Amino acid sequence: MKYDPHLDGLFTYCLSVLCEHDAATAALGEVLALAEKRADRAPADEESRRPWLYALARWACLRRLVAPDAPGPAAGDAPAPPDPRRRAELALLAWPEAAGTTAEQREALELAVRHGLTASEVAAVLGVEGDAARALLSSAACEVERTRTALAVVEAGRCPVVARFAGDTQVLLGAALRRELVRHVDDCADCRRTAERATAGEPWPGTAASSAPLPVLEAPRADAYAAMLSAAGTGGRQRGAHAPAVPRFDRRGYPVDPKDRTARRGRLRSRAVTTAVVVTVVAAPVLALWAAWHGAPETGESRPDAAAVSAKETGAARERPYRGPGPAPRPVGSSGSAPGRLVTEVSVAVIGPDGRPVPPPQAGSAAPPSPAGGDAGPPAPGAPAPAPGRLTVSAQPSGTATIVTLTASGGQAVVWSMTADAPWLRLSKPGGVLQPGQTTTVVVGIDAEREPVGPWRARVVIAPGGTTVTIEGRGRPVVSTPAATQSPPPPASPTAAPPSPSAG
Numbered sequence: 443m444k445y446d447p448h449l450d451g452l453f454t455y456c457l458s459v460l461c462e463h464d465a466a467t468a469a470l471g472e473v474l475a476l477a478e479k480r481a482d483r484a485p486a487d488e489e490s491r492r493p494w495l496y497a498l499a500r501w502a503c504l505r506r507l508v509a510p511d512a513p514g515p516a517a518g519d520a521p522a523p524p525d526p527r528r529r530a531e532l533a534l535l536a537w538p539e540a541a542g543t544t545a546e547q548r549e550a551l552e553l554a555v556r557h558g559l560t561a562s563e564v565a566a567v568l569g570v571e572g573d574a575a576r577a578l579l580s581s582a583a584c585e586v587e588r589t590r591t592a593l594a595v596v597e598a599g600r601c602p603v604v605a606r607f608a609g610d611t612q613v614l615l616g617a618a619l620r621r622e623l624v625r626h627v628d629d630c631a632d633c634r635r636t637a638e639r640a641t642a643g644e645p646w647p648g649t650a651a652s653s654a655p656l657p658v659l660e661a662p663r664a665d666a667y668a669a670m671l672s673a674a675g676t677g678g679r680q681r682g683a684h685a686p687a688v689p690r691f692d693r694r695g696y697p698v699d700p701k702d703r704t705a706r707r708g709r710l711r712s713r714a715v716t717t718a719v720v721v722t723v724v725a726a727p728v729l730a731l732w733a734a735w736h737g738a739p740e741t742g743e744s745r746p747d748a749a750a751v752s753a754k755e756t757g758a759a760r761e762r763p764y765r766g767p768g769p770a771p772r773p774v775g776s777s778g779s780a781p782g783r784l785v786t787e788v789s790v791a792v793i794g795p796d797g798r799p800v801p802p803p804q805a806g807s808a809a810p811p812s813p814a815g816g817d818a819g820p821p822a823p824g825a826p827a828p829a830p831g832r833l834t835v836s837a838q839p840s841g842t843a844t845i846v847t848l849t850a851s852g853g854q855a856v857v858w859s860m861t862a863d864a865p866w867l868r869l870s871k872p873g874g875v876l877q878p879g880q881t882t883t884v885v886v887g888i889d890a891e892r893e894p895v896g897p898w899r900a901r902v903v904i905a906p907g908g909t910t911v912t913i914e915g916r917g918r919p920v921v922s923t924p925a926a927t928q929s930p931p932p933p934a935s936p937t938a939a940p941p942s943p944s945a946g
Contacts, residue, residue, distance in 0.1 A: 445474055446663070448492060451557050452499050453661035458535050458552060459503040463528050467662055469502045471669020476502070476688065478674065483695040493563035494696060496553065500567060501689050501697040534657045539589045540582075541620040547582035554579055556656040566696060587641075592623040594640035595633045601626075604633065625870065629882055792837050793910040831856040831878065835909045844886040844913050846902065850876035856906070860884060864900035866892040867913070886913065893918050 452473060456466035476498050477484060485491050537556075540548055553559045553567055565575035596604050603626060627633045689697035831854035837846045850856040859873035870885040886902055895918045902911040 445477060445495070448495050449661040449663060449666060450658050452495060453666065454535070454659045455496060455499050455552070455557060456503055457531070457659065458556075459500075460506060461532070463525075463531075463662075465506065467665045468669050468673075469499065469506060470661065470666045471671075472502045472673045473498045474666065474670040475673040478670075479688065480691070483691050485695065493559060493566045496557065496559065496563075497567045497569075497696045498689075501699065504699060531659050534659065537656060539586045539593065542585045542589045542624065543582050547578055547585065550575060550578045551582045551586070556658065566694070569692075569696070569699070588624050589620055591637045591641050592620070592627050595627050595636045596623065598636050598640065600636055601630060601633050603630065792835055793912055830854060833858055833876070833904070833907055833909075835904055835907075835911070837911045840885075842888050842915075844902075844911065846884045846886060846904070846911055847881060848876065848884065848904070849881045850878055852878055854878070859905045860902060861905075862886065862900060862902045864898070865889075866894065866898075867900055867902065869902070886911070888915065890918070895919070 449470070453466060453470050456469040456473075457463065460466050460469060473495065477495060483494075485494055537552075540551055543551060550564050550568065553564045554561070559567065561576045561579055562572050564579065565572045568575065570578075595601070604623075627637055692698055831850055831852040833856050834849040834851060835846065836849075837844055839845075846860070848858060855878070856876045857873070858876060860869055860871070862869060866889045868887045868889055870887070871882070874882060876882060893915070896916075897914065898917050899912065899914045902913065903909070904911070
């Protein structure tokens with residue numbers, strides 16, 4: 443059959459979305475029936491037909507995900523024991539390195555990496571512009587590289603802090619754990635050196651999402667063709683989500699998302715393999731991904747306010763730390779800018795306790811001690827008084843986040859804390875203890891849901907010392923009211939008093 447070369451990929455795609463073999467087989471049969479019924483819409487050449495078939499599969503899965511009358515288990519029926527073969531196939535679809543991607547990034551990555559679609563083909567399947575798809579894939583590749591680097595550090599097992607993750611071989615590698623791993627690699631000097639050695643031969647971040655192909659499962663061909671005949675033969679007799687409905691097609695011949703596409707897209711993009719308990723070992727026995735776990739949060743699931751970790755810090759020798767809560771930086775798609783380049787959304791200034799701006803450290807040099815230093819505490823009884831601990835503060839914008847770097851110096855440990863005076867600012871760490879010579883990074887993110895409309899200014903105060911980091915942002919855009927609904931301005935009163943002259 444002419445669709446036979448595409449069956450394995452289409453079945454794998456449907457299974458990764460629906461997470462159930464019978465549902466994936468039925469969806470694949472519906473795709474084949476649609477392709478036969480709408481052959482006049484299909485591209486003529488074989489290469490162009492492939493993304494068209496994936497777009498049909500995406501449409502079929504979208505329609506099934508939130509079907510109001512989707513059949514479920516009967517009341518009182520005990521769930522059937524999971525098939526070991528099906529559990530193993532679901533485990534093969536797990537992709538731990540993509541745990542840090544957003545929902546949109548993960549959907550594009552699956553099509554590009556696992557199924558081998560080009561950026562233009564991914565754009566056609568998702569219904570977006572080519573530049574947007576390329577920027578999405580580039581930023582997603584950076585996030586996969588960051589996670590791969592963190593997992594390599596964990597596998598090396600040289601850091602005692604990371605060793606705590608190695609103590610449990612059944613760890614849910616979700617977004618939260620991934621953030622902690624990436625954050626620690628950014629903060630720990632030993633882990634950074636391990637990461638540099640581990641990734642010395644890897645491609646430049648953002649150029650390749652995976653150095654090895656992802657597995658594609660073999661489709662149950664007999665069952666798929668039977669499902670195709672069933673979908674084609676039911677005609678209008680079948681009702682509900684699994685009836686052989688026909689999508690609307692755009693001018694290119696690609697299916698248009700069904701109704702309620704916003705909610706269904708979100709379900710499709712964030713869907714994880716969550717059918718039966720399946721364990722996939724990551725980085726030898728050090729980490730394990732519970733790829734399918736009844737009742738567990740969906741691995742890789744993202745929320746509208748989920749943070750995307752930035753890709754590369756401009757002018758820095760290492761990757762940028764975790765951004766913290768807030769919207770992802772907006773990629774610039776205009777001409778003259780590389781896809782995926784980040785726009786600086788905030789401006790930052792460090793103000794010392796004396797009210798004077800603290801100059802930023804010169805590139806490649808250690809930051810000079812700022813007036814933010816403060817005594818860390820009295821010396822131990824009977825010991826000679828060491829030099830007081832001091833805290834050096836520097837800050838710089840990073841997309842929509844602010845990166846605050848704290849460095850301890852002197853002869854005593856510094857107990858530091860940080861507070862923000864605006865409810866829309868989120869701190870990755872509220873405080874801690876730094877030994878002399880240690881450095882830590884705090885990411886000040888933005889809660890998009892609480893951010894005010896229009897420009898704003900907020901402060902983050904660091905103790906000891908009282909250094910203030912002033913952050914200015916653009917805020918959420920002002921929603922303009924259509925001109926047709928605006929009321930005309932009231933006429934000027936003829937008796938109004940003339941304006942008083944302003945003070946010169």
